[in-house]
Amino acid sequence: MATSARTSTDTPAGTEKGVRPGPGRGPGGAPGPGRELRRDRAPGPGRRRGAGSGSGHGGWTPWLYLAPALAVLAGLLVYPIYQLGLISLLEYTQAQVSGGAPTSFQGLGNYRALAADPEFWRVLLATVVFAAACVVATLAVGCALAVLLTRVRAVPRLALMLAALGAWATPAVTGSTVWVFLFDPDFGPVNRLFGLGDFSWTYERYSAFALVLFEVVWCSFPFVMVTVYAGIRAVPAEVLEAAALDGASQWRIWRSVTAPLLRPILVVVTIQSIIWDFKIFTQIYVMTNGGGIARQNLVLNVYAYQKAFASSQYSLGSAIGVVMLLILLAVTLVYLRLVRRQGAEL
Amino acid sequence: MTFLKPHPKPSLKPHVKPHRKLSRTLSPGPFPKPARSPGPGPSGRLGAAVAGLALAGLAVAGCAPGTSGTGAQRDDKGGTLRVWLFQEVGNKPKERVVDSAVAGFRKRHPEARVEIEYIPVETRAQRIKAAFNDPASAPDLVEYGNTDTAGYVKDGGLADISAEFGAWDETRDTDPTARTSVTVDGKVYGAPLFVGVRALYYRTDVFRELGLSAPKSQTELIATAKKAHRARPELYGLAVGGAYTYGALPFLWAHGGELATRDGGTYRAAVGSPAARRGIAAYTSLFGPDNCPPAKCAAMGGNATVTAFASGRAAMAIGGDFSHAAVEAGPVKGKYAVVPLPGVKPGSVAPAFAGGNNLGVLRSSSHRTLAVELLKSLAGKETQGRLFDAMGFLPTYTDVRAEAARKQPFVKPFIDTLAAGTRFVPGSPGWGRIDAGQVLPTMFQEIVSGRKDVATASADAARTMDAAFAEAG
Numbered sequence: 001m002a003t004s005a006r007t008s009t010d011t012p013a014g015t016e017k018g019v020r021p022g023p024g025r026g027p028g029g030a031p032g033p034g035r036e037l038r039r040d041r042a043p044g045p046g047r048r049r050g051a052g053s054g055s056g057h058g059g060w061t062p063w064l065y066l067a068p069a070l071a072v073l074a075g076l077l078v079y080p081i082y083q084l085g086l087i088s089l090l091e092y093t094q095a096q097v098s099g100g101a102p103t104s105f106q107g108l109g110n111y112r113a114l115a116a117d118p119e120f121w122r123v124l125l126a127t128v129v130f131a132a133a134c135v136v137a138t139l140a141v142g143c144a145l146a147v148l149l150t151r152v153r154a155v156p157r158l159a160l161m162l163a164a165l166g167a168w169a170t171p172a173v174t175g176s177t178v179w180v181f182l183f184d185p186d187f188g189p190v191n192r193l194f195g196l197g198d199f200s201w202t203y204e205r206y207s208a209f210a211l212v213l214f215e216v217v218w219c220s221f222p223f224v225m226v227t228v229y230a231g232i233r234a235v236p237a238e239v240l241e242a243a244a245l246d247g248a249s250q251w252r253i254w255r256s257v258t259a260p261l262l263r264p265i266l267v268v269v270t271i272q273s274i275i276w277d278f279k280i281f282t283q284i285y286v287m288t289n290g291g292g293i294a295r296q297n298l299v300l301n302v303y304a305y306q307k308a309f310a311s312s313q314y315s316l317g318s319a320i321g322v323v324m325l326l327i328l329l330a331v332t333l334v335y336l337r338l339v340r341r342q343g344a345e346l
Numbered sequence: 347m348t349f350l351k352p353h354p355k356p357s358l359k360p361h362v363k364p365h366r367k368l369s370r371t372l373s374p375g376p377f378p379k380p381a382r383s384p385g386p387g388p389s390g391r392l393g394a395a396v397a398g399l400a401l402a403g404l405a406v407a408g409c410a411p412g413t414s415g416t417g418a419q420r421d422d423k424g425g426t427l428r429v430w431l432f433q434e435v436g437n438k439p440k441e442r443v444v445d446s447a448v449a450g451f452r453k454r455h456p457e458a459r460v461e462i463e464y465i466p467v468e469t470r471a472q473r474i475k476a477a478f479n480d481p482a483s484a485p486d487l488v489e490y491g492n493t494d495t496a497g498y499v500k501d502g503g504l505a506d507i508s509a510e511f512g513a514w515d516e517t518r519d520t521d522p523t524a525r526t527s528v529t530v531d532g533k534v535y536g537a538p539l540f541v542g543v544r545a546l547y548y549r550t551d552v553f554r555e556l557g558l559s560a561p562k563s564q565t566e567l568i569a570t571a572k573k574a575h576r577a578r579p580e581l582y583g584l585a586v587g588g589a590y591t592y593g594a595l596p597f598l599w600a601h602g603g604e605l606a607t608r609d610g611g612t613y614r615a616a617v618g619s620p621a622a623r624r625g626i627a628a629y630t631s632l633f634g635p636d637n638c639p640p641a642k643c644a645a646m647g648g649n650a651t652v653t654a655f656a657s658g659r660a661a662m663a664i665g666g667d668f669s670h671a672a673v674e675a676g677p678v679k680g681k682y683a684v685v686p687l688p689g690v691k692p693g694s695v696a697p698a699f700a701g702g703n704n705l706g707v708l709r710s711s712s713h714r715t716l717a718v719e720l721l722k723s724l725a726g727k728e729t730q731g732r733l734f735d736a737m738g739f740l741p742t743y744t745d746v747r748a749e750a751a752r753k754q755p756f757v758k759p760f761i762d763t764l765a766a767g768t769r770f771v772p773g774s775p776g777w778g779r780i781d782a783g784q785v786l787p788t789m790f791q792e793i794v795s796g797r798k799d800v801a802t803a804s805a806d807a808a809r810t811m812d813a814a815f816a817e818a819g
Binding site for chain 2: 094095097098099100101185186198199200202203289290291293294295306310311312313
């Protein structure tokens with residue numbers, strides 16, 4: 001297609017990816033036994049720490065050992081965020097970068113400009129609602145398929161696993177392009193299959209968001225599925241057996257035994273999904289051609305990209321980035337608090 | 347199905363420019379710096395260690411976004427001149443023309459060496475911005491799309507060559523729109539290299555079969571499009587796109603509308619004026635089940651409409667002289683003709699957008715005099731005539747263009763369109779922002795999808811444009 005060259009741009013400066021942990025890191029230690037183990041070992045390090053502070057020397061030694069890791073963290077996390085925050089307080093466009101105009105300190109001017117822009121609020125609302133829908137759909141599909149995995153035989157399980165891993169391994173741009181083609185009004189097999197004629201999925205706002213949602217769920221459910229599946233497998237068989245012997249129904253076993261044991265995993269998976277789906281870029285950019293008809297499908301990340309890179313208003317784009325960062329931090333903290341109040345350990 | 351070669355015309359440029367990383371120089375910029383970092387406070391070892399690390403990080407990486415000075419320090423009379431030109435599809439003929447022009451230049455200036463680099467069109471915005479940021483690796487002379495002129499000038503990248511341009515006798519024949527495309531605030535920032543202009547492509551076989559003739563006025567054009575679609579429902583009558591700004595603007599201009607008017611030093615958007623609204627209404631009336639269904643056409647840009655025509659899915663389309671090769675490569679080869687896009691009055695021509703490329707000297711060039719001399723060789727009449735023979739680029743000199751039309755009858759409708767008068771986008775850096783913000787495509791799409799009526803959508807677009815003009819100057 002002649003347009004494919006235009007849409008091949010990937011995410012801006014890796015803002016979307018890079019936070020995905022490997023499959024093994026999220027679930028971490030298996031819930032039940034892992035916690036027991038940690039509790040058993042707890043006195044060990046505690047005693048040693050007590051001894052160290054008692055002797056009163058070597059205060060800098062731990063920092064020395066930590067220094068390489070801290071330096072990497074400072075370089076990769078603190079410094080970019082510092083730059084982001086700094087640029088968001090300046091007037092910094094292409095003219096300032098290339099020396100055509102002096103850089104000036106704007107205080108919160110960029111944030112005021114954002115707050116005064118009705119489009120920003122519209123896009124913010126769309127992003128929140130769309131991300132919430134994506135999170136719910138991804139978790140539902142992922143958990144349902146994880147349960148299904150535990151119920152089927154080896155061959156279908158392998159097939160489902162491979163299919164999911166295939167979806168997971170597909171680059172976002174490729175996946176998006178394929179999905180747009182599948183739903184193409186003229187050549188797409190989906191419309192032909194369901195007899196939808198030449199219905200254009202990207203024309204209406206909600207059908208376009210729905211199409212993107214399908215793709216997002218398709219490419220992010222495997223992480224949820226694999227993680228939850230691993231969690232379910234780690235639930236000790238004797239616990240389930242005991243529950244069954246006590247006469248609990250399947251649903252009761254899930255609600256009272258499996259789900260509480262899975263909670264730490266579900267928390268991790270939910271936070272991950274919130275972060276990814278709030279920062280959706282590629283799918284919207286590719287599937288709706290940069291924001292949809294009359295910008296109806298813009299989300300915050302694409303909006304920031306348009307401001308920062310398409311029209312070279314780096315400072316305004318940075319301000320949007322800072323706002324996104326704060327929103328995500330707030331959402332994550334509130335969510336963690338809620339979970340902790342319910343008594344789950346992390 | 348690649349029908350379209352990616353020409354460096356403004357219409358075909360990527361919707362969103364490739365992103366670039368902020369480059370930082372180690373030298374701090376000339377602006378007030380926020381405090382570097384809190385000193386080690388009483389908060390204990392952790393605070394001290396973090397602060398120490400932060401300071402170390404700052405010392406290594408520099409503490410603020412950088413700014414590069416691009417003003418030239420010297421004007422050397424010898425040495426190497428570096429030139430960036432766009433890499434075309436099938437670039438060899440262009441290289442031959444450029445090489446012979448450079449050879450002529452070397453004969454007159456044996457003390458100068460010339461290094462030509464052909465840069466890929468897709469990443470040109472990135473490359474040129476990077477060149478502005480890092481004068482040390484920047485070229486002396488660049489080719490650039492003419493809608494970028496005002497933005498590049500605002501960025502401080504291009505040198506003012508008004509005096510040299512004025513003293514150069516060949517520029518007497520430069521057509522006025524081409525001159526506008528290198529002019530910002532009355533100063534000249536380069537020389538036009540070629541122009542690109544759009545006209546009406548139509549299918550001769552379909553027209554013959556349906557007993558239609560090439561439309562003479564805009565009313566006739568719209569009626570013809572609907573007639574063709576009614577008789578052949580599988581074809582768009584006239585392929586139009588909600589994101590095809592440069593296909594839509596001739597309608598606006600034909601009704602006497604303007605994008606913006608100059609009021610003293612600043613531009614004011616005029617898309618909300620009654621004349622502009624009539625033009626917008628005429629263009630958007632082409633979206634509908636009777637010509638080009640909005641569900642498909644609202645999202646289309648210029649490429650998509652030309653592809654539709656080239657692949658035989660449209661009876662008419664608005665395409666450029668640079669679309670010729672793409673159309674020739676499709677199944678409609680030999681079954682089409684081109685006429686100027688008709689205006690409102692029968693027999694008139696709608697004012698077209700004059701796209702094209704310019705050559706400019708960078709402000710950071712340390713060989714300014716030589717660079718201007720080389721620019722004259724590369725953008726002069728002789729080279730432009732040869733570039734037309736080799737690449738089909740329309741010359742920017744009226745006399746050279748007339749000669750071209752004599753040699754190649756195909757370009758006649760395009761040259762007639764140019765002769766009838768062309769228009770250009772506002773020469774303000776705000777235009778770059780309006781273009782990148784998709785203000786006009788959004789306006790057209792809002793109207794054709796029924797979200798807003800013409801008056802509301804155009805008033806909203808005018809407000810957005812005014813904000814961009816006010817902010818970007």
